[in-house]
Amino acid sequence: MSQHARWRRLAGLGARFLTVGAVSTLIEIAVFNLLVFAFDVDLVMAKIVASLVALVNAYLGNREWTFRDRGGHSRGVELTLFVIVNAACTALGALIVWAGVAVATLLLGREAGPVAVNAVNLGSIAIVVLVRFLLYHFVVFRGARRPKPGATADAT
Template identity: 75%
Template sequence: MTQRARWRSIAGLGARFLTVGAISTLIEIAVFNLLYLVFGWDPVAAKIVASLVALVNAYFGNREWTFRHRDRRGRTQEIVLFVLVNAACTALGALLVWAGIEAAGLLLDREIGPFIVNGVNLMSIVVVVLVRFWLYHSLVFRTSPPKTP
């Protein structure tokens, strides 16, 4: 495969991944705000639950569309890797939300409101999306190694 073809393939994967991710992100933001603003949950707890709800959409969208051409190593192993990767990504997202809220509170020297909390949440999503794509591509939905003759 030429370098140009490889980049086109990765760009196509990236576009499909971002589409699935955009839908999952909308789900995550809606659930986050429902839990945080409507039900008064702690932002970190709301982040964790919202991430887990969006995770269901992300698995099926990525398995059946983004990485459908990849070999399946067995549904159980794939799901275990998917859950482990997303547990780590959910923890990273929650850590980023917590750290961002703490930093914003210290910088502004006041209680921060929903606008800043949502800004912090969106920034955490951007970081986690990049990490998640790399892990899905290289670990969860990876291609089989070439067979030797």
């Protein structure tokens, strides 16, 4: 495969990943804001719950669309790796929100409001998206998907 073809394939993979991620992000932001501002849930707990809710969409979208041709692991191993990677990414996102809101509070000299909290939350999402893509690509959905039993290889 030529270098140009590799970059084109990676760009397509990245675009699909970002599309699934955008929908998951909207789900995460909506749930986060609902929990924090409507139900007065603790920031870290809200971040964790919102991330977990968005993961259902993320797994299905990435498994069935983004990385549909990848995944040399059995479904059980793949799902286990997905959960481990996302637990680590959720913890990273929560840590960033906790630290970012603490810094914003210090810089502002008062409790951080909705704009500052959401700015920190969006920053945490951006960082975690990059980490998540790399881990999905190189760990969770690694390698070519095995053909189903009885299936023959395509001659093209």
